Each structure stands twice: as structure tokens, then as C-alpha cells.
């Protein structure tokens with residue numbers, strides 16, 4: 083999907099298809115999920131029957147039938163709003179479907195032997211299958227790179243055509259089915275069964291097939307259903323009151339009154355607002371797996387980010403070896419190489435290539451080697467071979483394992499590395515400290531301004547890193563986060579999120595690594611980077627296809643906009659209904675109580691014209707507000723209280739005034755054509 087590919091709000095194709103679907107959505111079984119519009123449909127059917135009955139009995143039926151037509155239109159406009167919102171998602175799904183292809187996969191028999199493979203259709207691949215992908219091939223399904231480094235064009239999914247590096251180990255090991263290998267080769271372990279790939283899920287999501295009502299929507303629906311029942315009782319009571327005072331109400335008049343009173347405007351637009359919110363997110367290249375996550379984003383108080391790969395570019399590269407007193411540089415370099423021979427992370431590989439370029443050392447892995455792979459829990463890696471053990475890792479972890487205090491010179495060189503924002507690793511051989519490695523990383527440009535924008539929205543940014551305190555402090559200052567947590571392991575990250583949540587605050591988390599996965603799952607909004615690992619992408623409830631952690635600003639804005647739009651249109655809808663009440667009531671009682679004529683401030687032509695005008699206004703207002711529901715009310719970072727006041731003024735007051743103007747106008751037009759006047 084391309085970012086440039088914007089779908090116009092009034093695309094003729096979408097409108098045409100939506101009009102047809104609006105009719106299909108009249109099916110009462112599905113419509114029953116929307117109580118307000120469902121009641122409107124029942125009432126429309128009732129008035130239709132009344133009209134036909136009158137027609138058959140040769141009684142005047144014009145008024146009944148006209149009211150019936152407009153009540154049906156009210157229902158259709160509501161289903162049309164939803165169909166238009168869905169149609170825009172479907173257009174996007176079409177462009178994604180084009181990316182999904184049924185290629186042949188090179189299925190490996192033995193993942194260590196790339197020479198022997200058999201061809202298998204991509205849809206037949208299962209979780210755990212090993213496939214070879216070579217330059218020019220389409221990646222047949224989602225997976226984890228277990229061998230090789232290659233550049234991949236992911237534009238089919240992300241819209242970004244600059245190739246990205248995908249490699250084994252590290253945090254950039256996930257590949258997406260339907261993307262295109264530009265260079266080299268990869269051995270990929272398939273992680274998704276057919277029909278359950280990232281692309282499949284994205285298609286289902288943007289099509290709205292997996293859309294469920296969010297808790298907020300359910301709560302609002304209950305409120306709207308409650309209001310509908312209250313007004314139903316009010317109208318029935320009115321019948322009794324009318325009988326007592328000698329006024330007889332016809333069914334069309336009561337139906338008109340009821341439909342004008344119940345919150346049809348918000349009832350008709352509610353699901354369109356929700357769908358449009360998800361859609362807006364997709365246009366920002368973010369895929370959310372639930373509407374609930376989008377809403378939570380609107381209320382987020384704190385944002386946690388990991389450092390490497392999220393705040394920084396994440397290419398931690400070896401940039402220097404610093405021996406302790408009494409160890410020569412070459413001996414340290416050799417120990418660094420030994421400790422990295424079995425380390426398949428980008429850090430480990432960069433240490434090997436640095437040693438080869440700078441010191442001309444390249445060693446082969448000995449046969450008897452026992453490899454100790456890097457883990458985020460131990461924060462160390464290394465090798466045991468020939469009776470010797472080599473280790474490297476986070477300085478505090480290594481020193482704790484050694485159980486000795488380092489000399490001041492070492493401490494000073496570590497501090498110097500850290501103050502530059504680099505990551506120091508301590509290196510040991512047989513329990514003896516030999517020196518330090520400097521791993522350099524770069525803060526992504528422009529990130530400071532973006533964090534300032536988050537602060538203006540009232541969101542605290544907290545960097546969580548497995549790195550040491552000084553490096554963390556340096557990067558934190560450079561990136562402009564509000565706070566940081568250093569020397570963290572996956573458990574710390576999780577604990578921190580739980581702590582913030584227990585204070586009743588909503589937490590968002592951005593991350594890319596497998597060690598971020600528990601925290602991404604725990605956070606209210608977990609945004610995984612598309613470049614991250616498969617574990618991270620599955621744990622979160624959003625994936626940012628651009629892998630830009632500061633995208634959370636847009637995500638929060640879209641969430642807030644969704645909540646504000648729903649609030650504003652609910653206010654407008656209810657204010658509207660109150661006004662319509664005052665337009666219709668005098669018309670109903672005018673024959674019984676001519677004194678009520680004083681209430682007829684709008685000077686409408688006749689009671690029939692007044693009632694019909696109110697019903698027409700009630701139907702048309704839904705159509706008029708569709709663009710606003712889809713586009714969303716503009717979000718301004720002016721603080722919650724000010725925003726509420728502003729919206730109450732615009733949508734509350736506007737909602738009260740609009741019907742008076744609209745109904746008067748419709749009444750005048752009806753008068754021009756001598757309809758019921």
C-alpha cells in the first residue's frame with residue numbers, strides 16, 4: 083500500500099457500491115445490533131403498513147406514505163454511512179491483496195544445506211518449515227531469518243521502497259510474506275500458517291471483517307438504547323395524555339415524534355466513526371489489531387521506549403577496543419574475537435569485522451567450542467573452548483559475575499565510552515578482565531522535537547534500556563526523554579508498566595526486540611516496529627510499518643480525534659433531538675390547545691408540514707454529518723478541559739440551533755411546492 087494512495091471521501095465507485103450495500107444492511111437480523119436504527123426500521127415498517135391500509139380503504143394516505151418514505155430514508159442513510167466507511171477500507175484491502183501472491187517456495191530439507199530444496203506452493207507452507215529465499219524471489223510467507231543477511235524491498239506492505247536489511251540474530255530478523263528479496267539470500271523459518279500471515283490479517287482488518295465493538299462503543303450503545311426506551315415510554319404516555327385531553331394521534335404522527343426524539347444521528351454514525359478511526363491509522367501506515375487499542379491511544383499518559391533500534395538507529399557497531407593496564411591491545415582484540423565467534427547478533431558480527439579490518443585477526447570457530455549465546459537476561463555472551471572461557475557483556479553483569487572491583491583506569495575508560503553515548507562491553511578470559519569494547523550507535527534525528535510534542539500533549543516519555551546508567555543518561559539527554567530506566571531486563575520493563583498501570587494510568591510501549599515482547603503485550607497500546615522480531619510484532623496490538631517510534635504522536639492524535647469525534651457528534655445528536663421536540667410538540671397539540679400557538683415560534687405552515695419537516699431534517703442531518711464522521715473532528719493540543727468547553731459550545735449549541743434553522747427552511751421549501759401547506 084502506498085502512502086501517496088489516498089482514497090477520496092467521495093470516490094464514485096465507493097459511493098455506488100455503498101448505496102447497494104446500504105440496502106443489504108437493512109436486514110433486521112444484522113441491524114438489530116444498532117438499537118436506535120433498529121427501532122427506526124420497525125417504526126418505518128409500521129407506518130408503511132398504516133399507509134397501505136389507508137390506501138386500500140380509500141382514505142387519505144399521502145401523509146402516512148410520505149412520512150414512511152422519509153423514515154426508510156433515515157434508516158438507509160444510517161446504513162449508507164457505515165457502508166461508505168467500510169468501502170474505503172475495502173479499497174485499501176484490494177491494493178494489499180495484489181501484494182499477496184501465490185509464489186513457489188524453496189522448501190529446504192536440511193536448513194544447513196542450501197543446495198537441496200524442493201519447490202512447494204507458498205499456500206502449502208506450515209509453521210516451522212524452512213525455506214530458502216534468494217535475490218529476486220518473493221518471500222513466500224512470514225518468518226524469522228535463521229541464516230544469512232539480505233536487503234528486502236517491503237514496499238508491498240509498507241509503501242516504502244528503500245530496501246531494509248534483514249538478518250539472523252538481532253532485532254531485525256522478521257520477514258513478511260509478499261515482500262521482495264533484492265540481494266543475497268536468507269534461510270527463513272516460517273512462522274505463520276497459510277491464511278494467517280501478517281498480510282492476511284491486515285487485509286481482514288482494513289476490510290473491517292474482524293471489527294468488534296470496543297467497550298466504549300458498547301457503553302455508548304447501551305446509553306443510546308436506554309434513551310430510546312425512555313422516549314418510547316414518553317411517546318406512549320403522550321397517547322394516554324392525549325386521550326384524556328381529547329386529542330387523537332395518528333400512527334404516523336407518533337412515529338415521527340418518536341424517531342425525531344431518539345438519538346438517530348449518533349446511532350446512524352457511530353460505527354462509521356469507529357471504522358474511520360482505524361482507517362485513518364492505516365493511512366499513517368500503522369496497523370492496529372483492535373479498535374480498543376486505538377481508543378486507548380487517545381487516553382495514553384506515558385510512553386515507554388527501548389533505546390537501541392527505537393530511539394537510536396540500532397546498528398550498534400564496534401568502534402574501539404580499550405585494554406586494561408598490563409594487557410596489550412592485540413591480546414584484547416583476540417579475546418574479543420573469541421568471545422564473539424559464536425555470537426550471531428549484529429553486535430557480535432560487527433566486533434568480528436572490526437577486529438578483522440583493524441587488527442587483521444580472523445579466527446575460525448574451534449570444533450570443541452561450547453557457544454554461550456547472548457541473552458537479554460544474562461546480558462552476556464561468549465564461548466568455552468580448549469579449557470578456556472571467553473566472555474563479553476554489559477559491564478555491570480560481567481563485573482558481578484567476576485566478583486571483583488575493577489581498577490580506576492578501567493572504570494574511567496568505561497565512563498568515557500558511556501559519556502559519548504556508546505555502549506561499553508567488558509571482556510574477560512578465564513575470569514580475568516582484559517578490557518572494554520565500545521559499541522557506537524546514533525540517535526535518530528528529529529526525535530527530540532517529537533518528544534517535545536508528546537510532552538505538550540501531556541504524555542511522559544520514558545526510555546528503558548538494558549544499557550548502563552551513563553550511556554542511558556547521555557542518550558536520554560540527547561533524545562530529550564522525560565525519564566529513563568537503565569540496566570533493565572525484560573522483567574524490569576514489565577514491572578515498570580504494571581506499576582504505572584496500577585496507578586490507573588494508560589501506558590503505551592514502543593519496541594522491536596524479542597525481549598520487548600512481554601512489555602508490548604502488557605502495555606495498553608503496544609506498538610511494534612515492522613523491522614522488529616516476529617515475537618515483538620505478535621505481542622503488540624499495533625505494528626508501525628515505518629518503524630518510527632515517534633509515530634505514537636500521530637497514533638495518539640488519531641485516538642484522541644476518534645474519542646472527540648464520537649463525543650462531539652453524541653452531544654450534537656442529543657441537543658438536536660431536544661430542539662426537534664419543541665418544533666413538533668406545538669404542531670401536535672395546536673388543534674386541542676390553540677394557546678400552544680404561542681409556542682409555535684417557528685411559524686411553520688401547518689402541523690403536517692411541521693412534522694414532515696422535522697422528519698426530513700432528522701434524516702438529512704445524518705448524510706450531512708457523514709463527511710465529519712469520516713474525517714473526524716479536528717484535534718487541537720489545548721488541554722482536555724478547554725477542548726471540552728469548546729466542543730460543548732460548538733456541537734451543543736450548534737445542535738440546539740441547527741434544527742430550528744433547518745426545519746424552518748424545509749418547511750418553507752415544502753410551502754413553495756404546496757406540500758401539506
Ligand SMILES: Nc1ncnc2c1ncn2[C@@H]1O[C@H](COP(=O)(O)OP(=O)(O)OP(=O)(O)O)[C@@H](O)[C@H]1O
Pocket residue numbers: 387388389390391425427429430456457458461462463474475476477505506507546547548549550570571595597
Ligand atoms: N551480543 C552481545 N553480547 C554481549 N553483550 C551484549 C550483546 N548485545 C548487547 N549486550 C549487552 O547487553 C545489554 C542489553 O542488551 P539488550 O539488547 O537486551 O538491550 P535492551 O534491553 O534491548 O535495551 P535497548 O535495546 O534499549 O538498548 C546491552 O546494553 C549490552 O551491554
Ligand SMILES: [K+]
Pocket residue numbers: 341342343344345346347659700
Ligand atoms: K433523532
Ligand SMILES: [Mg+2]
Pocket residue numbers: 253388389390391594595
Ligand atoms: Mg532492544
